[in-house]
Amino acid sequence: MKIKNVRIRYMAIFVINITIVLYLMWNTEIWGSAHVVQNNLSQQEDTVAVEDFITNESGQTEDYSKAIQQAIDFCASQKKEKVKLRANKVYTIKSGFTVKKGVELEFGTNSVLAVKGNYRVLTVEKDSVIRNGTIQIMDPVFQSEVIFLKGNDQYDASNKTRVENMTIINKSKSNKGTGLSLYAKGKWHNISFVQFENISIVGFKTAIQLKAENPGAGTYSWINANRFGNMTIDDCVIGIHIIGSITIPNESSGNLFTGLQVQLTERSKRLVQADSSYNKFDGMVWDAQRVIGSEPLVVFSAKTENNKLDMNVAANRISDKGRDNKY
Structure with missing residues (x-):
């Protein structure tokens, strides 16, 4: 009877330990994912997209110069890090713009500014x-x-x-x-x-x-x-x-x-x-x-x-x- 009780006690301890380990692993993974998401969100918060300053429903325009300048102005006034042009996209412009003090203008891979x-x-x-x-x-x-x-x-x-x-x-x-x-x-x-x-x-x-x-x-x-x-x-x-x-x-x-x-x-x-x-x-x-x-x-x-x-x-x-x- 004593042997049986000892076995049950060890079995219970084993199950509790396994449960604790699995719980810690699960929490670590969730925390790590949350940390990565938080870092990504922080990076995104410092980046301004030109597309956010296009007012029409299609999100496209024949002249991106105004949207680019508005994105730069917003970035400068709100102390953001950079304005990003989307990768693999052609941005046609029909007037010039100014990259203001403290702003980084970063082109995405294969993005092009087409000047008319x-x-x-x-x-x-x-x-x-x-x-x-x-x-x-x-x-x-x-x-x-x-x-x-x-x-x-x-x-x-x-x-x-x-x-x-x-x-x-x-x-x-x-x-x-x-x-x-x-x-x-x-x-x-x-x-x-x-x-x-x-x-x-x-x-x-x-x-x-x-x-x-x-x-x-x-x-x-x-x-x-x-x-x-x-x-x-x-x-x-x-x-x-x-x-x-x-x-x-x-x-x-x-x-x-x-x-x-x-x-x-x-x-x-x-x-x-x-x-x-x-x-x-x-x-x-x-x-x-x-x-x-x-x-x-x-x-x-x-x-x-x-x-x-x-x-x-x-x-x-x-x-x-x-x-x-x-x-």
Whole structure:
């Protein structure tokens, strides 16, 4: 009788232990799932979808520019992290918009911004980020800037501005407009320490332009110390155009172009045309023989000093009127 009671007691303890273990496992799984869901919800709460700002019932539109700007404005005012363009979708726009301070515009996989008309497409404010997208110019009348930064935002060394993993292509075959434009003209207007990485620019009049103008009244403007890494330039009339002076009051100096890959075509005229000082150009040039005529591919103006070119360009295709430029 005692043996039987002992067995029953051990059996009861065993069943209780198994029940406790199963209960703990079940709760752990539920808690873990809830934790993942909570994390996903937290991430979603920081992301704003453009589609949420389309008012018609179909959720589609012939012009997404207004919805994109409203999504960006909401993200900026509510301190959200990013605006997301849906993957595998074409967003047609008919007017430009501004990516505001502190906002990240992220393109989904294979999402495309299709530009119809002629206007500045995308203005980038200080501390904003654009990444992972394709911008296509569809209209041959286009002759404006695609991505534009203006020096009145005063991009200093603490700025977090980034443009990365982008393809900018003029599909109209017009070879007009500017792919990436930095401009400073005004009292202490400047663009410095901005990072541009992994950007392909195809089919424009000018791929990349840096322009600093004299603001007058004894003040300065400058575009200095920006980094352009792993840039691809294809079928552009002018690859890189730097406009300014050797030093103040309108200086465009110390900009680094590294890992350049430049494909020249029959429509190309210049690889680099530069004013200013201490800019560096490093990379490869392809098919220089396709350029029509014998004009120089690289032009250092009389307003240049101590620029460095490390690219496979023949010396007879370089015009140097400056001082102490190296190539």
